[in-house]
Amino acid sequence: MISAGVVTAARVTHESGSVDDLADASPESQRDAVADLCSVPEIEEAYVLSTCNRVEAYVVGTDASVGRAALEEFFAAVDDDAVVVSDHDGSLHHLLSVAAGLESVVLGEDQILGQVRTAYEDARTIGGIGEMLETAVTKAIHVGERARTETEINEGVVSLGSAATKLAGREIDIDGTTALVVGAGEMSRLAARSLADTGVDEVVVANRTVAHAEHLAAELDVDAEAVPLEALSAVAGDADVVVTATGSEEPILEPDHLATDGGADAEAGTDRVVVDLGQPRDVEPAAGELSTVAVYDLDDLESITEETREQRADAASEVESMVDREFDLLCDQYKRARADQVIAAMYESAERMKERELETALSRLEGEEFTAEQREVVEAMADALVNQLLAPPTKSLREAAAEDDWSTINTALQLFDPDFAGDDGPVAPPVTGTASPLEATDDD
Numbered sequence: 001m002i003s004a005g006v007v008t009a010a011r012v013t014h015e016s017g018s019v020d021d022l023a024d025a026s027p028e029s030q031r032d033a034v035a036d037l038c039s040v041p042e043i044e045e046a047y048v049l050s051t052c053n054r055v056e057a058y059v060v061g062t063d064a065s066v067g068r069a070a071l072e073e074f075f076a077a078v079d080d081d082a083v084v085v086s087d088h089d090g091s092l093h094h095l096l097s098v099a100a101g102l103e104s105v106v107l108g109e110d111q112i113l114g115q116v117r118t119a120y121e122d123a124r125t126i127g128g129i130g131e132m133l134e135t136a137v138t139k140a141i142h143v144g145e146r147a148r149t150e151t152e153i154n155e156g157v158v159s160l161g162s163a164a165t166k167l168a169g170r171e172i173d174i175d176g177t178t179a180l181v182v183g184a185g186e187m188s189r190l191a192a193r194s195l196a197d198t199g200v201d202e203v204v205v206a207n208r209t210v211a212h213a214e215h216l217a218a219e220l221d222v223d224a225e226a227v228p229l230e231a232l233s234a235v236a237g238d239a240d241v242v243v244t245a246t247g248s249e250e251p252i253l254e255p256d257h258l259a260t261d262g263g264a265d266a267e268a269g270t271d272r273v274v275v276d277l278g279q280p281r282d283v284e285p286a287a288g289e290l291s292t293v294a295v296y297d298l299d300d301l302e303s304i305t306e307e308t309r310e311q312r313a314d315a316a317s318e319v320e321s322m323v324d325r326e327f328d329l330l331c332d333q334y335k336r337a338r339a340d341q342v343i344a345a346m347y348e349s350a351e352r353m354k355e356r357e358l359e360t361a362l363s364r365l366e367g368e369e370f371t372a373e374q375r376e377v378v379e380a381m382a383d384a385l386v387n388q389l390l391a392p393p394t395k396s397l398r399e400a401a402a403e404d405d406w407s408t409i410n411t412a413l414q415l416f417d418p419d420f421a422g423d424d425g426p427v428a429p430p431v432t433g434t435a436s437p438l439e440a441t442d443d444d
Helices: 019-025 030-038 064-074 088-100 111-125 131-150 160-171 186-198 210-219 229-238 285-289 298-311 313-363 372-402 406-416
Strands: 006-013 043-051 054-061 084-086 178-182 202-207 223-228 241-244 272-276 293-297
Touching: 006 019, 006 064, 006 088, 006 131, 019 054, 030 043, 030 054, 030 064, 030 111, 043 064, 043 111, 043 131, 054 064, 054 088, 054 131, 084 088, 088 111, 088 131, 088 313, 111 131, 111 186, 131 313, 160 186, 160 241, 160 272, 160 293, 160 298, 178 186, 178 229, 186 202, 186 210, 186 241, 202 210, 202 229, 210 223, 223 229, 285 293, 293 298, 298 313, 313 372, 372 406
Parallel strands: 178 202, 178 241, 202 223, 241 272, 272 293
Antiparallel strands: 006 054, 006 084, 043 054
């Protein structure tokens, strides 16, 4: 039986929801999320991408309503207004745009491509990747690579970490200062490198696992020190710039960590900047009430990212055209694959009939003496008849797939094998370019 293979996707992103919405949407792990989705009846494949500014889930179901129901349950804890649902074509086009960096907070940032790859490996390991998503995600990775090697979409500020540094530099002169980076993951690494390149005198890396902090500190071309999270109360007060990017479920930086002793500093205005890249929040909101501390979160990076977007407008237009072309190629790839599946099934059915009729004919001639060569002639004649009879419908089926004429394909299946559609109904198109049966809210 050929799978219907209808893709449905839903997402919560920095554009559709708040930091709190993203926190509500975030699964404990991408693998667990894929496993949960695949446990839903009639969900054949699943892929989940969870980062600090997006949680996206893609499923392949027997029809759109099955996928939509599974995703509604997946995002049940999130305000409906923050969830964007995409139909089959919209889901695939959006995935390509994400990998290309067109949907990122920092337009064209490089980190998302690695995150798409990691999510693919997570989903594949847990058994969530089948033929449909294998083709889609590998195409998305290919588009992401092309966007960054063939255009200037990632010139300049290329990550949230570097955007955080630029934002801090607008508040204070960070040359010669001390920076504290909380966390040792990829986002923290990008922030630490950016701060080191911008001219800070020292970077302190605080992390739950000190060995990871030491590894990051050793990579920096500046004086650097690694400390455990328990040392935050001692080191945060000496830092001029603080960037946090952990996966903690609760805030780890409190007002007491940042408060000054008052006096002259209390009248001096902002003397330190805190940029919270954590999701959920790493910084207790009350810290923003301190008179000498400026606290920013992901939502506050809009000014920096808007500048980047304007600078990269031409490159973005070029990448958008690239995504459109690659999406068309993806559609054609699915159509060819689906047509080939149908044709293979048709030939398999014809082959069974041929073998059955050959055996019947030869058994009726049991008294006759056939040489091996004569038997080969009879079998070759049967093969030739099958090939000549199926050549015109094969050509027609390929043309039908190219033109999204799935009615013709279903009719052919029923003609050559009336039981082929079985109890599940006829074959559904993988990508049609036409209206989907799913009524979706999609901003693509």
